[in-house]
Amino acid sequence: MAVYFSIFLVIVTLVTGIVWVADKFYLAPQRRLKLATAQSQCDDTLSEEAIASITEPSAIVDTSVQIFPVIAFVLVLRSFLYEPFQIPSGSMMPTLLDGDFILVNKYTYGLRDPVARQKFFEVSEPERGDVMVFKYPVDPQIDFIKRVIGLPGDRIIYRNKQLYIKPACSETASECPEFEPVVQNFQAKGEYDDGISDLSRYSSQMPEKTHEILVDGQTLPRKANYFKQAGTAADEFVVPEGQYFVMGDNRDNSLDSRFWGFVPEENIVGEAVAIWMSFDFERGPDSFLPSWIPTGVRFERLGGIN
Structure with missing residues (x-):
């Protein structure tokens, strides 16, 4: 649309x-x-x-x-x-909630023509930890929003709900870095739920940015459904040149690169930078209002996105 x-x-x-x-x-x-x-x-x-x-x-x-x-x-x-977008799901909880309205910076990653989407002016490239809006590679008619985890050339492992990153290394480098775990510090449990169980909230310390994630300890690994990449283990990914590996902050409730692969550079729309409005749609079972009518405004959520 x-x-x-x-x-x-x-x-x-x-x-x-x-x-x-x-x-x-x-x-x-x-x-x-x-x-x-x-x-x-x-x-x-x-x-x-x-x-x-x-x-x-x-x-x-x-x-x-x-x-x-x-x-x-x-x-x-x-x-x-800038372009406004509405968050339609909980795949980026707790960073973004259903009902958040965000602004996407369209020039951060370079200027593109609005129809063919060909880049004609370079500005900068995505960084690890950026919250990025892009055209879903499986169906480019749909806009997705996820967090950038892997840059071109990076090796990514997601094993036992722990993320490991090995940054890209040129062939001429004298010494290349090894896999490093992304530190996850437990914050709380029970603030969020997925309708089945309470989710645990962690602070995830990536090399460039620190943000919060949700993990469902009762959800088993779904490696059998992961994107198949030749020459790698079932839970390991090598990011091709000109592409990016992305994940949702709601780790066990997100359809992301683990399942469908990588985001080509030409699919990038921009960086999500701010929440300009946030509506609450929660209501009791006895409410007579239609589900699409908001019940309140979450003013505390307005501001920049980490």
């Missing part, structure tokens, strides 16, 4: 822009010339109604001229600066 909206926005901007240019440099001067000719042929001053009938543009032209600046601003803002 986001792809179709981008195409629609570009088309509307082009059409209204063409009409705006045509009116500014041709149609409006022609109307003024017509008014001057009409006035020169009349002995009396033209009435306001007559002047209006000559100088006023058609409804299509007037509407295009009025909305073009707004549409063009929205296109630039959405395509190259």
Whole structure:
């Protein structure tokens, strides 16, 4: 849906822009010339109604001229600066909750055209720990949000609910790093649940960023469903060049790179940087309100994303 909206926005901007240019440099001067000719042929001053009938543009032209600046601003803002997204699931709990509305920085990872999504200006590359929005590789019509775990060339192991990272090492390096566990410090249990059991919250200390994750101790490893990569163990992954390994912070309730593979660089949308609104949808069983109507605003969640 986001792809179709981008195409629609570009088309509307082009059409209204063409009409705006045509009116500014041709149609409006022609109307003024017509008014001057009409006035020169009349002995009396033209009435306001007559002047209006000559100088006023058609409804299509007037509407295009009025909305073009707004549409063009929205296109630039959405395509190259910031785009709003809504969090639809709990795969990024506790960092992001269902009902959070976030802003995604579209220029952090380089500028792309809004239709073909070809990068035309380099800015920076994703870093470990970034919360990234991207086109789901299995179905690019769907936007996913996960945390960047592995960069191109990294080796990743997720074993017994413990994450290990071996950073990429060039062939010319004299000494390469070994696998290092990502330190997970227990914080609390029972603050969140997945409908079956309480989840344990940990502080995960990645090399670049520290963030919180949730782990379900009762969920067994699902290595049989992991993405199959030739030459590696069932729970080990080697990130190809130009691609990224991502995971949800809600470790046992996330469909991520462990199951479908890697995110190509061309699928990247941007970095999630802030929560600008957060609605609470929790309600009692006796509530008569439809499930899509929020029951409150979580003002304490507004702000930057770690």
